[in-house]
Amino acid sequence: MLVHICCSVDSHYFLSELKKLYPDEEMIGFFYNPNIHPRSEHDLRLLDVKRSCEMLGVKLIEGKYDDEVWSEEVRGLEDEPEKGARCNVCFDVRLIESAKLAKSLGEQVFTTTLLSSPMKTQDILFSQGEKIAQDFGLDFVKIDVRSQGGTQRQNELSKKDNLYRQNYCGCKFALQKQREKQGRFPLEFISPIHKQVMKGSIEYRNEVFAKRDRLEREGKPYVLIQQRQLIWRCLFARLEVFGESIKSYVITHSQSKSNIRLGSPSWIRPKNLPLLDGKLGISKRDDTLLLTLQAFNELLGLHYKSLEDLLSSPPPYDLELSLREKIGFPQSLCPIFVVEREWSEDMRVNLQSIFQEEAVFEVLEV
Known part of the structure; x- marks a missing residue:
């Protein structure tokens, strides 16, 4: 079964639940998210997905970061709200690429960890996934891992296994609106032209999680925390x-x-x-x-x-x-x-x- 993966927080729990439902099925993860901005954030999420897949014993395939293609697909939908028309096109871009890969690998079944995200409309994902599956002669797995406390268990698992919990969905348009609503400046849009790594930057987060990975390889105990800083x-x-x-x-x-x-x-x-x-x-x-x-x-x-x-x-x-x-x-x-x-x-x-x-x-x- 090919499983499109959006981020480690969603995939870690989703794959765990999927394995329970399909114990005899070999899972192949596919990280394809050209919507994520900036590239450094995309790469950080990819690294965390790699760690998650290693923990779960899931093979991972890395998709291309073709953000220009994605930007062209959502042209004219920049001002759409979260869960609006832009998100639907974004789903299609990623699910179609996943279906193509499943077909080329000879896999009959595919699904996406987007189904576990509380930021996404599940019914729309069910409908779009099923339509794309039919177009490619495949089957799309529709499961609900959110209800009956699923979202809470997902959050607890992500904290227990020290995953990178990002604070925005991914694309620059949603990020801009989210930060405006919060009355905050989108720090992700800027980075110094020099090499200094500043607190609160994506580069700093990369260093923090690289340290996490190093300590794990060395078998040294650590604690991952979040602190409010100026x-x-x-x-x-x-x-x-x-x-x-x-x-x-x-x-x-x-x-x-x-x-x-x-x-x-x-x-x-x-x-x-x-x-x-x-x-x-x-x-x-x-x-x-x-x-x-x-x-x-x-x-x-x-x-x-x-x-x-x-x-x-x-x-x-x-x-x-x-x-x-x-x-x-x-x-x-x-x-x-x-x-x-x-x-x-x-x-x-x-x-x-x-x-x-x-x-x-x-x-x-x-």
Whole structure:
């Protein structure tokens, strides 16, 4: 039996129940979800499905991530609500590909773990699956694993087996509407152009679950938890001298500033800071702080030779965050800019940033 798989949370429970109903049937999983955005999220879900299938003894086939084809199929349906016409087309795209694969493998029967998702309309899936099966001369398995406490058992199993529990269905259109309804910014739509892995990012989740997998391979005990954390992102930053932008780097947790005049900063070496060559720039007009690159290096024990190096390859996020404590203001949200040298001219700052609470996965080794 070929089983289309959408994610590990749905498939882990669905496959377990399917095995009970069809104990003599060999299950072949097929992960095909070109709707998932962005690609890094798709790959994280795929990795978790691989782990789930290994735990259940299910062979897995990886489908192509042809998101351009999927986008073309749902063109004109971008504004449809969740469980609307766009979702129906999305079902067809994935189920048709599954039926094609089942046919090529010589399998007579196929189904989908979408049936276990509370975000999907089961009757519509039954109808579409059956229609596609008829078109390809196949049989579509229709089972209800949600009712009579099934959804609750599914959630309990996913937590027990430390699965990756994503917080949105998959596509960018549904994600946008979901975040708007929640009054939150869709962090999944942005990522830094440099290599720093920031809390609350998909890249950070990849690191967390890679750590989970490593600890399991090494036979070491761990706990997978979610914690509410304050997440920061910089959307736009510009430091100006006489209207001309100067090269700078913004330190994490810098709050927004709208066209604020700093005046001519004073460059000092506070006694509480272990600075030899670098200096701290302060303004009497605003709480924005400036650090020379040399001061930044000295405070964090780093060796950046130029601002270009810092911009292209920032330090680890936690180390950068510790800079505020080293300066003496651990709770401050004042903007901090790193610049290459001291500036005595009148300066102006424009900065747009966001702070947002997010549930962040963490792995604790015990």
